[in-house]
Structures are given as C-alpha cells and as structure tokens.
Amino acid sequence: MILPLSFYQNPQVTEVAKMLLGKRLVTVIDGHRTAGIIVETEAYAGITDRACHAFGGRRTARTEIMYASGGVSYVYRCYGIHQLLNVVTNDAGVPDAVLIRAIEPDEGLTLMLQRRGMEQLLPMVTSGPGMLTQALGIGAAHNGLSLQTSAITIHETDVCPSQELIVATTRVGVAAAGDDAYLPYRFYLANNKYVSKRKGLPLRTPNS
DNA sequence: CAAACGATTTTCT
C-alpha cells in the first residue's frame, strides 16, 4: 500500500525521517521495477537549518520544489556527478525534506547490479545516497514527481522497526553548517549492512 | 559573465 499524503505532511520532519525507515522505495523505469527497504535517512529542517538548501528562506530554481506540499520528490545533482533523492515534507511553503541515504535492495537485483556496473551483490550496490539513485535508475528527470503516482513510489511494509533499533546521529557532509552540523538528524537501522559508512561530526553529549 | 562550491563516490597509494 502506498503511503498517504498525510504521512508526508507531518510538521515534524525528524519524525518523518524516522518513520521512513523500514518503508519500501520502488521505482518503475521503462517498465523495469526495482525496489529496496529504506535503512538510512537524514532530516533537513527548512529555513532555520543551516544545512538545508532552503536555509533562510532561500528560493531558487533548484530549491523551489522544497516549498511544495509534502509528498513529492526533490532530486538534485551533487558534486557534478551524483543524483540525491529527497522526500519533501510538511505543508506548502515550508521547505522541509528528508534525504534517502541508503536502502537494502529487495527487488530487481540483477538490474540494480547492472546499473551500478557490479558483478556480484555487495552492500556497495545501494549503501549511499548517490549509489542508491544509480541502482534505482533515478535521475534529474525525476525531480518534483508525486511519490504516490509516479515512477517513484514509497510503500507501507509489514514490519515497523522498533525504536530501539533506530540510531540517531549527526548528518554527513554538513560540517559547514556551524552548530546545526551537531543536530542528531541522521537516522539508520542498527546493524544493517547497507547503511553508508561515512560519518558526520562527533555527536555532542549533554555535557560537552 | 566568471568563479567557486558541494547533503559523494571511486580510485590510487
């Protein structure tokens, strides 16, 4: 069952980021279906979050889609090479989004390996935000699409990961965001092989 | 119009 709009329109972007763990991300491209279970996400909290593209209310051609009502995709190119997939959340006018950082593949393995140029199944097939979009065939053409009716859809699953299994830590590659780089806005499933290896800044403890 | 810069991955040492 496809997740309803109400799932995405939650005003708490960190809650959506956590709830996306364990959900099923599916793409159907040129009639070919590939899918995986989301195991790692990061929340980007709108205009008050220095690490967010829409920080300070910035509105450009690229970030415009972040201001849409929750439930659409935000795909952008990073480092000139990689496509990164985000899920836009919250109400129209509030530019919150969740970056999908890793999935555990569960359908269309052969095609995913082929797209990645790999011979055998290793976690490297989808254990990073740029890797999973390549494996799923997601590109610039998939920006701003509905996550309920387009080539990209996200589905409910039978299992809901227990809270104890969810690890919260700092986001990757956002050191320039000052204090906001220390926010525990990265979430992943403990002990999952497909979680990306990179690390953010050290997590600040209450007394540090 | 020119220049710097990434929410990364891969390759090489």
Next chain:
DNA sequence: GAAAATCGTTTGG
C-alpha cells in the same frame, strides 16, 4: 587514508 573526478547551481562583479 588521501585525492581526483566532474558540472549544474549559486553567488559575486
């Protein structure tokens, strides 16, 4: 572990 690859977006002149 370090550095290169690579280009659209953003920002400044």
